[in-house]
Amino acid sequence: MLRQILHVDMDAFFVSVEELADPSLKGKAVVVGADPEGRGVVAAASYEARKFGVHSAMPIGTAKKLCSHAIFLRGHHAKYQQYSEKIYKIFQEFSPAIEMVSIDEAYLDLTGSERLHGGILRAADRLIGAVQERTGLNCSVGASTSHVVSKIASDQAKPHGLLYVLPGCEARFLAPLPIRRMPGIGKVSEPELRSLGIATIGDLQTYGLDRLKAKFGKYGEWLYTKSLGQDIEAYAYEEEPKSISHETTFDQDTTDVEELERTLSYLCQRVAARLREHRLFARTVGLKLRNQRFQTITRDLTIEEPTHLDSVIFENVLRLFEAAWNRKEKIRLIGVRASNLESSSVQLGLFDSAKREKLDRILEAADKVRKRYGFESVQLARSLDHDQK
Numbered sequence: 001m002l003r004q005i006l007h008v009d010m011d012a013f014f015v016s017v018e019e020l021a022d023p024s025l026k027g028k029a030v031v032v033g034a035d036p037e038g039r040g041v042v043a044a045a046s047y048e049a050r051k052f053g054v055h056s057a058m059p060i061g062t063a064k065k066l067c068s069h070a071i072f073l074r075g076h077h078a079k080y081q082q083y084s085e086k087i088y089k090i091f092q093e094f095s096p097a098i099e100m101v102s103i104d105e106a107y108l109d110l111t112g113s114e115r116l117h118g119g120i121l122r123a124a125d126r127l128i129g130a131v132q133e134r135t136g137l138n139c140s141v142g143a144s145t146s147h148v149v150s151k152i153a154s155d156q157a158k159p160h161g162l163l164y165v166l167p168g169c170e171a172r173f174l175a176p177l178p179i180r181r182m183p184g185i186g187k188v189s190e191p192e193l194r195s196l197g198i199a200t201i202g203d204l205q206t207y208g209l210d211r212l213k214a215k216f217g218k219y220g221e222w223l224y225t226k227s228l229g230q231d232i233e234a235y236a237y238e239e240e241p242k243s244i245s246h247e248t249t250f251d252q253d254t255t256d257v258e259e260l261e262r263t264l265s266y267l268c269q270r271v272a273a274r275l276r277e278h279r280l281f282a283r284t285v286g287l288k289l290r291n292q293r294f295q296t297i298t299r300d301l302t303i304e305e306p307t308h309l310d311s312v313i314f315e316n317v318l319r320l321f322e323a324a325w326n327r328k329e330k331i332r333l334i335g336v337r338a339s340n341l342e343s344s345s346v347q348l349g350l351f352d353s354a355k356r357e358k359l360d361r362i363l364e365a366a367d368k369v370r371k372r373y374g375f376e377s378v379q380l381a382r383s384l385d386h387d388q389k
Contacts, residue, residue, distance in 0.1 A: 002167060004110040004120040006094075007142040007150035008127065010087070011159040013104035014044035016137050017083050018073055029054075029070040036064040036072040038251030043075055047159060080104075083135060090130050094123060107147055124162050144170060149229040152181055170229025175202030182226060189219075201227050244282070246270040247335025253292040255330050264321060267336040268314040275338060276364075281306035282338035285313050287320040290333035299324050306342050313338065 010016070014032040019025045029049035034040020042063050045054040052067040063070070084103045091098050094117065097109035108127075110120055117123035124141045131139050142153025144165040152174065157163040165173045179185050179193055182201055196215070198204055204212070204227035212220030225231075246267045254260065275282060286300040299320040307313060317336050325331070 001112055003145045004113070005144060005147055005150045006108040006110060006120070006124055006127070007147065007154040008091070008106050008108065008131075009140050009142075009151075009154045009158070010104035011138045011140055012044060012046050013083075013137070014075055014080055015046045017080055018076075020136050021079075025071060029067050030073065031060075031063050031067070031070045032073050032075040033063070034060045035074070035251055036060050040249070040251055045070075083137065086135050087131060087137075087139075090127070090134060093130070094127055107150070121162075121164050124164070128160075128162060144229070146170065146229055146231045148183060148226045148231065149173065151183055152177065155181070165229075171205060171227070174227060174229050175200065175205060177201050179204065182223075184222070184226070242341065243337055243339040244271050244274045244278075244280075244341070245286075245288075245335060245337035246274075247288060247333060249333045250331065253330035253332050255327065257327070260321070260325075260331060260334060261318065263334055264317055264336065265314050267334070268317055269310045271336050271338050272308055272310040272313050275308035275341075278341075280341045280343060281308050282313070283340035283342060284338070285316050285320075286337035286339065287317050287324060288333070288335035288337065289321075289324060289331060292330040292332055294332070296333075297324050300337075300339070302340065306340075 015025075015030045018030065018032065025046075027048065028046065029052065030046040031042055031049050031054060032044040033042040038060060040060045042054060042056050042058045042060055044056055045063070049063075049067050049070050052070075054063045054067050054070070060072075064072070080103060084100075087104075088098070088100065088106075091106060091108055095108040095110050095113065099107040101107065110117065110123055113123070117126070120143050124143050128139060128141055131137060138160040140154045140157040140160060141162045142150040142155070142157060142165075143162070144150045144153055145167050149165050149170045153163040153165050174182075178200055179198060180190055185193070193199075193204075196207070198207055204223055207224075209221065209224045212224045214220070216223065248263060248267065250259075250263075271282075283306040284300055284302045286298060289297040291297075301316050301320055303312070303316055313336070
């Protein structure tokens with residue numbers, strides 16, 4: 001049976017939700033994120049702001065320099081989650097097989113639903129109309145026989161478009177595109193590929209499976225198969241990480257113990273969730289501090305039993321933090337790192353098997369909720385401020 005995969009991506013989601021609340025923002029350069037006078041990053045930018053080079057994850061100060069006339073908003077994440085839930089309910093009307101990649105992006109498997117929806121193109125068109133009519137928001141959709149092609153197609157269709165890649169045309173569609181357009185090729189792997197003369201996805205196809213496997217192992221096989229527009233095993237395969245870390249820079253240097261510990265708890269949860277996503281356990285946890293004088297302190301601790309549990313990582317990182325910080329020096333940046341990663345754990349010494357299985361089910365459920373409604377939807381109490389508790 002021919003696979004039919006839709007990739008649905010909301011157009012400038014955060015900005016679009018803000019425009020619904022304040023229609024005067026439409027047609028203007030709008031940036032959602034941190035205080036432009038601070039040190040945070042851009043969460044989203046309108047298409048008008050993107051024309052000036054502003055993009056998500058960019059330092060907010062850089063965005064201010066590139067587009068000084070933009071309207072900067074802090075954002076309303078609870079509101080974004082509410083709209084994401086509305087959109088998810090619409091998706092459920094088209095397919096029971098939904099993979100929410102983020103708060104504003106999803107895959108829908110429509111394989112075998114021709115009688116119900118009248119074909120993938122008609123279904124995609126109806127979905128776009130339903131989202132617009134019932135939420136006031138626009139989305140872009142890519143349709144094809146694979147996840148990788150549909151994702152790239154939806155990006156090509158932006159804004160508010162639909163692109164269908166016919167069966168059998170996947171490799172030809174991908175061939176002229178630069179390698180950076182393929183999900184899974186980033187800042188680290190792109191230069192290495194370019195050093196081999198590989199600049200486009202078509203170059204990957206030409207380079208061939210054998211040479212890519214010899215050079216990159218399993219990742220090379222992944223690259224070649226995806227370059228043809230095919231899915232293998234888990235779509236989101238990535239090279240197994242050697243370490244996992246998350247860090248944040250405060251808007252203002254701080255000595256607020258509660259704020260620092262809340263942030264540490266949040267970062268530990270991010271690291272633990274990524275460990276579980278990769279089915280890995282960390283034997284070493286680490287702390288990174290940068291003070292107001294830009295001095296950077298790093299500390300590592302090897303624990304007795306490898307872990308992917310939020311609470312265990314936080315408990316040990318907090319010990320490092322309490323020993324490393326003198327409580328007088330203002331902190332500019334704080335980070336958490338997991339390393340010495342293993343694919344199995346012997347943590348049964350901490351919990352009996354019944355309790356461990358129950359905890360694993362709880363964590364699995366929490367991770368699923370986070371994938372559907374955003375990471376902030378489930379948090380440990382230590383990462384919440386008093387207003388949120």
